[in-house]
Amino acid sequence: MHDKTASPAPAPAPPLFTWEFAADPYPAYAWLREHAPVHRTALPSGVEAWLVTRYADARQALADQRLSKNPVHHSESAHGKGKVGIPGERSANLMTHLLNIDPPDHTRLRRLVSKAFTPRRVAEFAPRVQELTDQLIDGFAERGEADLIHEFAFPLPIYAICDLLGVPREDQDDFRDWAGMMIRHGGGPRGGVARAVKRMRTYLAELIHRKRENPGEDLISGLIRASDHGEHLTENEAAAMAFILLFAGFETTVNLIGNGTYALLRHPEQRARLQRALAEGDETLLATGVEELLRYDGPVELATWRFATQDLTLGGQRVAEGDPVLVVLAAADRDPERFADPDTLDLARRDNQHLGYGHGIHYCLGAPLARLEGQAALATLLRRLPDLRLAADPEELRWRGGLIMRGLRTLPVEFTAQG
Numbered sequence: 001m002h003d004k005t006a007s008p009a010p011a012p013a014p015p016l017f018t019w020e021f022a023a024d025p026y027p028a029y030a031w032l033r034e035h036a037p038v039h040r041t042a043l044p045s046g047v048e049a050w051l052v053t054r055y056a057d058a059r060q061a062l063a064d065q066r067l068s069k070n071p072v073h074h075s076e077s078a079h080g081k082g083k084v085g086i087p088g089e090r091s092a093n094l095m096t097h098l099l100n101i102d103p104p105d106h107t108r109l110r111r112l113v114s115k116a117f118t119p120r121r122v123a124e125f126a127p128r129v130q131e132l133t134d135q136l137i138d139g140f141a142e143r144g145e146a147d148l149i150h151e152f153a154f155p156l157p158i159y160a161i162c163d164l165l166g167v168p169r170e171d172q173d174d175f176r177d178w179a180g181m182m183i184r185h186g187g188g189p190r191g192g193v194a195r196a197v198k199r200m201r202t203y204l205a206e207l208i209h210r211k212r213e214n215p216g217e218d219l220i221s222g223l224i225r226a227s228d229h230g231e232h233l234t235e236n237e238a239a240a241m242a243f244i245l246l247f248a249g250f251e252t253t254v255n256l257i258g259n260g261t262y263a264l265l266r267h268p269e270q271r272a273r274l275q276r277a278l279a280e281g282d283e284t285l286l287a288t289g290v291e292e293l294l295r296y297d298g299p300v301e302l303a304t305w306r307f308a309t310q311d312l313t314l315g316g317q318r319v320a321e322g323d324p325v326l327v328v329l330a331a332a333d334r335d336p337e338r339f340a341d342p343d344t345l346d347l348a349r350r351d352n353q354h355l356g357y358g359h360g361i362h363y364c365l366g367a368p369l370a371r372l373e374g375q376a377a378l379a380t381l382l383r384r385l386p387d388l389r390l391a392a393d394p395e396e397l398r399w400r401g402g403l404i405m406r407g408l409r410t411l412p413v414e415f416t417a418q419g
């Protein structure tokens with residue numbers, strides 16, 4: 001338990017952004033919560049930022065109107081050094097999206113997109129998600145082994161969001177390649193990412209143009225059609241919206257499925273309990289379980305950048321106008337002040353208001369879709385491959401980590417071959 005104020009640090013802050021940190025950041029997060037809950041550090045890009053790690057501070061920061069999502073407020077952006085954001089988006093002219101703007105623009109765009117991306121549209125998409133999930137498992141079920149990241153967790157969200165947006169099936173493998181480039185180079189060399197983002201942008205602009213001429217029932221046509229008091233999205237806004245749906249909904253969901261499956265394989269009792277519930281046709285534990293997996297090892301760490309629009313105090317710390325503030329959701333969601341036994345995975349956890357999907361006006365727009373995909377993926381894996389087991393030493397697994405999102409690079413598994 002931590003005190004209201006940070007206790008004096010016994011030693012320097014643990015190293016962040018190393019391989020060891022990516023494999024298990026939780027001891028470092030515990031240290032930060034205890035000793036430096038609002039901590040100034042240099043990010044790998046060289047940008048100095050504040051990391052917020054306690055639940056109460058995190059929740060407050062996410063909803064604080066003095067913290068802007070717009071990178072123009074970054075003190076370094078005036079010097080062309082503003083490097084907090086999505087790689088490649090600047091050069092591809094995709095900056096005007098929900099995660100970069102504040103009210104009133106945010107309110108207008110969010111209202112418009114919410115008219116097209118409705119919970120009903122997501123619910124109607126459930127059979128397609130199930131079909132995709134089964135097809136991907138069919139691809140490796142006869143082999144008795146697979147890499148669940150490359151063959152399952154990675155393609156599922158990309159095909160799902162492409163289908164939902166209305167990207168024709170024959171073009172979806174291009175998206176798979178571009179997304180692969182973004183995920184492989186995320187936080188690394190930016191050239192490849194910028195190229196992938198540019199190609200995606202060109203493709204989306206053409207697709208939007210075609211859908212305007214020839215609308216269908218897909219989400220892009222819905223975005224074009226959506227209107228609010230006579231207002232519509234411009235073509236550029238629609239392209240940026242489609243891009244952020246892809247970007248925000250892709251790597252996050254890959255990691256929910258990857259980290260989630262890994263956590264289940266490492267907690268056999270919890271996994272057996274879920275398997276029993278599913279066999280009895282009870283999906284309650286599946287629903288609470290996916291939320292718990294998100295709290296326990298959620299994918300989003302620092303992708304919640306904000307910029308102080310004025311000098312302010314956060315968690316007892318002075319933050320200057322123009323400073324970037326990164327809310328570390330994965331740290332907040334292990335805060336013992338908020339969660340009982342925070343380091344224990346409890347699929348039946350009820351009091352679980354985690355911050356995995358954020359909080360406030362930028363709360364994840366895709367949460368219903370992410371839940372649908374996460375639940376379908378885990379339930380179908382456990383039902384179809386009941387003796388699924390890890391085929392690697394956990395110490396040997398490599399994590400893609402740190403700056404924006406955290407997830408496994410590979411997840412080798414074995415099981416009794418089917419069919």
Ligand code: HEM
Pocket residue numbers: 062098099110161244245246248249250252253256298299300303304305329355356357358359361362363364365366367369370
């Ligand atoms: C926003 C997490 C899946 C679309 C967010 C935020 C978080 C988040 C933490 C808030 C960021 C902030 O406040 O700075 C996740 C996680 C997912 C997931 C953990 C999967 C497990 C998706 C999916 C989509 C999506 C599938 C869409 C297809 C969005 C959008 C926003 C957003 C558009 C911006 C909303 C706004 O600014 O108003 N997400 N997300 N997300 N997410 Fe997700």
